[in-house]
Amino acid sequence: MNLCDRRAKPDFSTGVGRRQAFEKDGHPHPEEPLLNDEDERGCWEKTGMVTVQQDGQDIGLWYRIYHLPEGEEPTCMIVGYHGYSDHSDFLMHNHARVLRHTNRATVILFDQPSSGKSDGLWWYIPSWEAHLQATEQFIDKVSSSSQSPSGMCCTA
Numbered sequence: 001m002n003l004c005d006r007r008a009k010p011d012f013s014t015g016v017g018r019r020q021a022f023e024k025d026g027h028p029h030p031e032e033p034l035l036n037d038e039d040e041r042g043c044w045e046k047t048g049m050v051t052v053q054q055d056g057q058d059i060g061l062w063y064r065i066y067h068l069p070e071g072e073e074p075t076c077m078i079v080g081y082h083g084y085s086d087h088s089d090f091l092m093h094n095h096a097r098v099l100r101h102t103n104r105a106t107v108i109l110f111d112q113p114s115s116g117k118s119d120g121l122w123w124y125i126p127s128w129e130a131h132l133q134a135t136e137q138f139i140d141k142v143s144s145s146s147q148s149p150s151g152m153c154c155t156a
Contacts, residue, residue, distance in 0.1 A: 015060060015119035022089070022117065032094040039101050042069025052137040054113055054120070054130050061138050062117035063110035064088070066100045074106040079139055082109075085123045087116025108142055110135075 011017030044067050049060040068074055078099050082088045088109035096107040113134050114120030125131045 013122050015062070015117060018122070019062070019117045032097055034098050035101060040097070042072075043067065043097075043100060044069075050110075050138055050141050052113075052134045052141070054134040055126050059113055059119040059134065061110050061113065061119070061134070063108060063138070063142060064093075064096075065142070066096045066107040066109070068100065068104060068106065072104070075104045077106045077108065077143055078103065079143070080107065080109045081135075082112065082115065084125075085115070087111050089116060108139075110138055110142075 010021035012021065045064055046067065047062070047064045049062055051058050051060055053059075078096075080088065080092055080096060080099075082092055088111050092109050096109050099105055100107045111118035113131060114122060114124045
């Protein structure tokens with residue numbers, strides 16, 4: 001799909017529309033100059049959706065987990081937050097790869113409610129308290145199912 005074609009403009013107002021516009025691995029990533037192929041050998045990534053509650057409604061949050069090679073124990077888990085009206089699948093993609101390599105960490109990036117591939121009216125935050133509660137639920141759900149040494153988790 002050509003995103004510049006006004007006749008075929010996707011509906012960015014919903015998470016479903018944004019996920020269709022940028023299907024799995026459909027968003028381009030800039031080259032990462034700090035890593036080489038050897039640094040990435042055996043590393044793998046997993047994407048998915050987690051359902052959380054926001055203002056009494058179920059919303060899906062899209063995420064990507066950056067794992068170390070099988071058999072390597074991570075030193076910590078890092079959860080990255082993108083800025084307002086942004087998403088986690090462009091520049092943060094390379095930040096996560098570098099953090100994984102330099103810290104030997106499991107790194108989790110997610111699109112916050114109403115951003116990127118997550119559900120919600122694009123860029124709309126009903127309240128900061130509800131927004132933070134939804135992100136806290138996300139961290140609780142994803143970090144409990146991921147490899148985290150002794151429950152060590154930090155946010156970036």
